[in-house]
Amino acid sequence: MSDQRKIRLGAFLRGPGHHVAAWRHPDVPANPGLSLKHYAEGARTAERGLFDMAFLADSLVARNGDQPIATFERTGHVAHFEPLTLLSALSALTEHIGLVATASTTYDDPFHMARVFASLDHLSGGRAGWNVVTSADPGAAANFSRDRHLNHAERYDRALEFVTVVKKLWDSYDDDAFVADKASGIAIDRDKIHVANHIGRHFQVRGPLNVARPPQGHPVIVQAGSSDAGQDLAAETAEVVFTAHANIGSAKRFYSDLKGRLARFGRSPGGLKIMPGIFPVIGRTQAEAEDKYDAIQDLIDPVVGLALASGLLGGVDLSSYPLDGPLPDLPESETVKSRFKLVSDLAHDRQLTIRELYKAIAGARGHYQIVGTANDVADLLEEWFTEGAADGFNIMPPIQPSGLSDFVDTVVPELQRRSLFRTAYEGETLRENLGLERPLSGSQLLATQRA
Amino acid sequence: MSDQRKIRLGAFLRGPGHHVAAWRHPDVPANPGLSLKHYAEGARTAERGLFDMAFLADSLVARNGDQPIATFERTGHVAHFEPLTLLSALSALTEHIGLVATASTTYDDPFHMARVFASLDHLSGGRAGWNVVTSADPGAAANFSRDRHLNHAERYDRALEFVTVVKKLWDSYDDDAFVADKASGIAIDRDKIHVANHIGRHFQVRGPLNVARPPQGHPVIVQAGSSDAGQDLAAETAEVVFTAHANIGSAKRFYSDLKGRLARFGRSPGGLKIMPGIFPVIGRTQAEAEDKYDAIQDLIDPVVGLALASGLLGGVDLSSYPLDGPLPDLPESETVKSRFKLVSDLAHDRQLTIRELYKAIAGARGHYQIVGTANDVADLLEEWFTEGAADGFNIMPPIQPSGLSDFVDTVVPELQRRSLFRTAYEGETLRENLGLERPLSGSQLLATQRA
Structure with missing residues (x-):
């Protein structure tokens, strides 16, 4: 593998696919949102394509469940697995691919969140990632005994402290704290325990966690907010940013703006990978691709x-x-x-x-969509990648499973031919494959500060 | 399979085994609490033994993490998987056995809880169970930004409403609501949607859930509280009760008391299975069993x-x-x-x-412990089972993996020889194997009420 910078790829798995009418397409199985077989096929296809990660969105409401019944009854993909449970099952059915789940900081506690992602990281041998969201849907409040949804600024203020606490809990122990010395009866090295004792504006959390430090140190932090507050949260905490741009100009401005914010937090540009969503409709010819697209559009x-x-x-x-x-x-x-x-x-x-x-x-929900051949898609990714608009892409298959296998079978080989994409996984963990540094442990940090 | 009443068996999986010094035993691997391989072996051994379920306890604090460091550093099994993520992974590695996770109603929201257990039930094809606890450890409050732990009565009041809301959310849709009619564009049958609209003392939850009705209707509800409030909660909501008794007299009184409370809630005695914990140390001879026991006791x-x-x-x-x-x-x-x-x-x-x-x-933590041969253990289980002290047992292996395989290889065949235990799984789901009725769906309930 050359040292040349490579494109990172995520497979944004969504039961029927990303198009709003995907569930009505003849090639899509009925109710795939609750089929483990279907998701396993998607994750394995992405792994066959050497993708860095499989990515799951989430919501704390039934989609359109608060809309008039005439809308709700026509809404696809209302019922689906909860992401952490699904990715835990997929961890046992895959070997290499990263497993990234979306989870909200607005309706949960840092102790729970730290636990489940640390647990997934241990289950998967270091392949977990957490897409930190603040729940844009105000309907969630009504499912969580709240009078009102927090406003944008409150949500981001809470999110920043939430992530800080979760990282402290992941760092409750050094990597080698659990010595399990049967002879002496010492299970944990007392010098390698770091109790959080966090007292903040939103959270008071004593710790320590009841999970050992995750194999990756910290599961990879992903973020998708693109507002000013969202970008600041990303610049301070995120290692991957998933973002939506309808054209390369917007993507380049965002890329340079966000990378420019990193220095303020003592971070280098390589420590944060920016991955816009791409919705590709792929045909052997342009005409075939357009026919495919029209066939889905007609189902809206x-x-x-x-x-x-x-x-x-x-x-x-x-x-x-x-x-x-x-x-x-x-x-x-x-x-x-x-x-x-x-x-x-x-x-x-x-x-x-x-x-x-x-x-x-209806397809890309504001993300970039391209209708064309595999070569066209590869040209697009190459252009965005080389011109400073992206470090990689979160691929949003229009329909599943064929939308992802089209990409893996035709675009991936073309990217490899151009030396833009890996031909084998480089590492064992998601963090290694993404080329991200492993966070220092508590004792390593203290040693650095003393030096 | 005859119609004779059979013993139910749970395998209470705990990384190193149940004895407080198990982690120091030479036959126990180091830090098994975070080894998927180790838990998979346990679950598969239990499945080989035709157990009804694998059972996981839980805690929202690091065990002894608030004790002096001299205690904490000597505490085994501090670090372990979070149960829902672990059981989700195990669901992909097993086929028949029920998967029961402990989760607390005191530090969570019903919407999250309904989702993750419904998701596990779908992942596993109807093998999920929820052991409802209220978190006895007051230290949990300090990990969840609370001033204080709720007192016993408050916790049980909250738990009862919590379970009620979770069941309403599981019933958000009839089993056949997701018609996915591609031609008409109707995804959900509007007459089969039941929005919870719960407004109670502790919770206000609109619903509907974003998961289809679980394969079991409801995952099996397990309960372990044996106080008066705990027994009332169990009589109203539980289908399996896990309980601790140091002798058969106490177990018989509890059995008859709890079964007697069921009528008040319109329930029949067969709808609730009482399963005391049993901690068996098994040897080929009495002397061998005692040596095994002493060897562990000496490690305390x-x-x-x-x-x-x-x-x-x-x-x-x-x-x-x-x-x-x-x-x-x-x-x-x-x-x-x-x-x-x-x-x-x-x-x-x-x-x-x-x-x-x-x-x-140190071994059984107040549960019944027996040190003897497989025949002695079978005699004990038969006595408790036939004399009205138990419907089954939650087996607590002293050390793992050998403590459970000892039981499966020696006690299970003896119970089968006595026609006290199954020789093949009867059903597909945990509920079917336990002989529990499937809860009516929302529309079935309405039809019953109209009739």
């Missing part, structure tokens, strides 16, 4: 399309506006700042009607 | 033995009393009512010194 139910647009615009009700008229001027959303801007800019820049808007986002 | 560190007794007595400090003097009179514990009584009664009835007390509970 207007009711569901409208709900999708409403959701990405922060829950605004669009039902009183004509479908074939323009998107009205809307007040900025307090809950989904960056996605609101992306979608409303898309509508206004391209002067789309509401119907055109939801058709434009 | 007095510091750790004392901490164990303190913990089971609700955290009282025993360090100022002479080890070879009697247990002092102690105020009743507010946190661990039934275990306090069991352990203090044991000390007083047998007039044990503190040292004798911790040696007496």
Whole structure:
């Protein structure tokens, strides 16, 4: 393997695939969100393609469950596995691929979160990652006995402290603390225990954790918020950023902005990998790709399309506006700042009607979508990668399982031919494969500070 | 398989085994609490023995982590997997055995709990069970940003409502709600959705869940509290009760008392299986069994033995009393009512010194322990089973892996020879194997009420 910088790849697994109408496609099995066989096939296909990671989104509400019944009953992928349990099962069915789960800091406790991700890291031999989100959907509050959803600033303030506490708990013990000396009866080296004793604005957590330090030191921290507060959280804590851009210009600006924030936190640019989402519809010819795309687009139910647009615009009700008229001027959303801007800019820049808007986002939900041959997709990834728009990509298959296997069978070999992608896993852990440093343990940190 | 009533068996898996000094035993691997291979071997051994379930305890603190460092450093099995992630991985490595995880209602939300157990039930094809606990350890509060641990009555009040909400969320959809009709675009049958809309004293939870109804309808509810409040909770909600008794008289009284409470909740005695814990030390001869037992007993560190007794007595400090003097009179514990009584009664009835007390509970922690041949163990189980003290047993191997394989290889065949135990799994799900009814779905319940 040459030392040349390589593209990182994530497989964003979503039961039926990412297109809002994917579940209606003839090639998609019924109710794949609760099929372990289906997810195992996806993860193994990604592993066959030498992907760095499989990535799972999450939500703390049933999608569209608070919408009128006529919308809810037409919504696909409402029922699906909880990510940590699913990835734990997949850890036993895969060997190399990273396993990244989304989990929210707004409706949980750092002790639980530290435990389950440390546990997954041990189960998988160092392949866990945590996509830190703050739950944009205000409906979650009603499922968690809260009067109201926290606003954007409160959520990010809480998230930063939450991640800090989780890392302290992961560092409860040095890597070699559990000496298990049967003869002397000493199970743990007392000099290698670091009790968190955290007292902060949001959390008071004593520790120590009841899991040994994770094989990776810390599971890889992923972040997806692209607002100003989201970028600051990412610059301070994240090692992978998943982000949505509708064009290379936007992606380049984001890339340089976010990498530029790292120095403020004493971090180097290589310590954070930026991976935009890419929604590829791949055909052997351009015409075949377009036919594939049209076949899925034709399955969009207007009711569901409208709900999708409403959701990405922060829950605004669009039902009183004509479908074939323009998107009205809307007040900025307090809950989904960056996605609101992306979608409303898309509508206004391209002067789309509401119907055109939801058709434009029905696949990629604001991420970049490309309809073309494997060579076209490879050209795109190469351009973004070499021109400072991306360190890698989170691939969002339109439908599953064929959307991912198309990519693995046709785009991956082309990227390898161009020496842009690995031909074998370099390391044992997700962190090693991504080329990320292993965090120092508590005692190593103390030694560094003393030196 | 005859219709004769059969013994139910659980394998209570604990990394090194149940004896407090098990981790020091030469046959136990180092740090097995974080070895998937080790737990997989345990679960597969239990499955080979046709056990109904593998059972995992849990705690929200590092064991003895709030004790003086001289105690903590000598404590085994501090670091271990989180149960839901571990059982999810084991679900992919086993086929038949039930997977029961302990999880607390005091430091979590019903929406999370309903999700993860429903997810495990789907992953495992209907083999999940939830051991509902309220966290007796007051140290958990300090890990969860709480000023204080809830008292016993508050915890049980909260637990009852918690379980109610979880069941409502599991019933968010009828079993056949997800019709996934690609042609019409109807994904969910609107008449088969049941939104919880729960508003109670502790919880306000809208629902619906984002997981389909579990294969078992509800994962099996297990309970282990034996206090008056614990028994009421069990009588109202539990389908399996795990309990600790030092003699058959106590077990029979408990059995008849708890079964007698069921009618008040409209339940029949067969709907709740009572399974005391049994700690068996098995030898080919009585002398061999006793040698095995002595070999483990000799490994007990007095510091750790004392901490164990303190913990089971609700955290009282025993360090100022002479080890070879009697247990002092102690105020009743507010946190661990039934275990306090069991352990203090044991000390007083047998007039044990503190040292004798911790040696007496170092293996079984107050559960029944037997040191003998496979035939002796089979005799004991048969007696308890036929005389109305038990429907089955939760087997607590002294050390792992050999303690469980001893039981499977020698006691199970003897129970089968006596026609007291199955010779093949009867069903596909844990519920079917236990002979428990499947809960009616929301629409079935409504139809019943209308009829």
